[in-house]
Amino acid sequence: MISTNAMQSYYLQAEQFRKDRFLSEFKSALSHHFLAKAPHRIPEFAVILIKKTFPKLANYLAHLGSQTVKVKVISPQDSDWLEVANLTETLRKKAGITIPIYPCYSTSHEHKLAAFENVIVLNRYVLSCSQEEKEFLIMHELMHIHLSHLDIRLSLCFFFAAVDLIFLYYYSIKVTVCFEFIAFYIESSVSCYQEKEADLRAIEVLETNQGAIETCQKRMDKTCPIHNLQKLSCHQQEELRKIQKIACNFSEISHPSTTERLLYCEAAK
Numbered sequence: 001m002i003s004t005n006a007m008q009s010y011y012l013q014a015e016q017f018r019k020d021r022f023l024s025e026f027k028s029a030l031s032h033h034f035l036a037k038a039p040h041r042i043p044e045f046a047v048i049l050i051k052k053t054f055p056k057l058a059n060y061l062a063h064l065g066s067q068t069v070k071v072k073v074i075s076p077q078d079s080d081w082l083e084v085a086n087l088t089e090t091l092r093k094k095a096g097i098t099i100p101i102y103p104c105y106s107t108s109h110e111h112k113l114a115a116f117e118n119v120i121v122l123n124r125y126v127l128s129c130s131q132e133e134k135e136f137l138i139m140h141e142l143m144h145i146h147l148s149h150l151d152i153r154l155s156l157c158f159f160f161a162a163v164d165l166i167f168l169y170y171y172s173i174k175v176t177v178c179f180e181f182i183a184f185y186i187e188s189s190v191s192c193y194q195e196k197e198a199d200l201r202a203i204e205v206l207e208t209n210q211g212a213i214e215t216c217q218k219r220m221d222k223t224c225p226i227h228n229l230q231k232l233s234c235h236q237q238e239e240l241r242k243i244q245k246i247a248c249n250f251s252e253i254s255h256p257s258t259t260e261r262l263l264y265c266e267a268a269k
Contacts (some may be wrong), residue, residue, distance in 0.1 A: 002236055010240070014247035017224065022250035029253035033184045034177075038164075045161035071104035071121055080127060081105060088120055088138050095142050095205050115141040117150060133218075136211030139202035147201065149194045156187060191254040199261060203268045216262035220248045223258065 002010075072078075074085040081103070088103040103120050106112040114121045120141050126134055144150060160183045167176040203209045224247040226240050249259035256264075 002232065002240075007236070007239055007243075010243050011246065014224070014243045017247045018250045021223075021247075025250065025253050029188070030184065033187075034180065038180050038183070041157060041161035041164055045158055045165075070108040071106050071116075071119065074103045074105065074122075078105075081122070084122055084126055084134065084138065087134060088122075088142075091135060091139050091142055095139065095146055097142060097146050099145075101142065101145065113137065113141065115144040115150065118145065120145075130211070130214060132208065132211035133214045134211070135206055136202055136215055139206055140198050143198040143201045143205075144194065147194070147197060149198065152190065152194070153187070156190065160187075188253050192251075192256050195255045196261070196264065199265060200268055203265065209265050209268050212265035212268070213262065216258055216265055219258045220244055220262065223248050 074081040076082065078085075085103040088101060092101045099118050101118055101120055103122060105122050105124075111123050111125070112121050113123050113126065120138065122138070126137055129137065160180075163179060163183075164176050167179055199212060203212050221244075224244045226244060229237055229240065232240070245259045245262070249257045251257055255261075
């Protein structure tokens with residue numbers, strides 16, 4: 001049993017944890033934006049402009065970036081991955097996506113789970129998931145492709161690159177940096193909206209929110225674990241779950257908080 005005073009202390013600790021994690025996420029995202037993302041805008045913009053004329057040179061320049069994710073297309077020799085590769089194809093048809101989707105795994109970022117153009121990048125965590133969670137995670141990434149989220153993000157990136165060039169030419173680096181704060185806010189907001197849209201559309205196509213709820217709950221348990229929950233009374237279990245939701249209700253900048261995702265996934269039909 002947990003005393004009333006201890007429970008109140010847990011609430012305070014959860015709120016402090018939430019604030020600390022948000023600050024940490026914000027600093028990390030802002031640092032990545034200014035040290036990695038923003039400086040690559042103009043070079044990437046230049047690569048795209050010359051790609052049609054000099055494709056080999058463009059590919060070489062693109063691979064010079066430190067952020068390049070190297071992937072390997074799943075083949076019959078990759079026996080561990082064949083099940084999720086076949087599942088990806090089944091879900092592609094179910095989602096109504098007409099273009100071919102190539103399931104891959106990353107050889108440079110082993111924890112990567114993402115979508116790039118007509119490529120789905122999976123990670124080993126997916127291999128250990130339940131069937132419902134597997135379907136949700138893959139369908140979520142497929143929805144990013146189906147809803148043209150990547151094209152929207154790329155268009156935003158090129159727009160900001162063009163504005164950066166104008167500001168650098170006519171004004172100064174200080175004005176450009178100030179503009180990049182605005183770009184950081186806009187890109188984060190758009191990304192959060194797209195993540196929520198992908199979640200809800202995946203649930204709609206799968207006709208179940210079980211995998212989504214399982215994914216969110218696992219993430220919450222990893223972020224703020226609760227030990228020996230089964231030994232407590234139902235009331236105290238509910239209280240600890242509330243505390244866990246408070247602790248996990250910090251913005252992940254480019255994604256909604258895990259608590260928010262759990263709530264809207266639970267409400268989705």
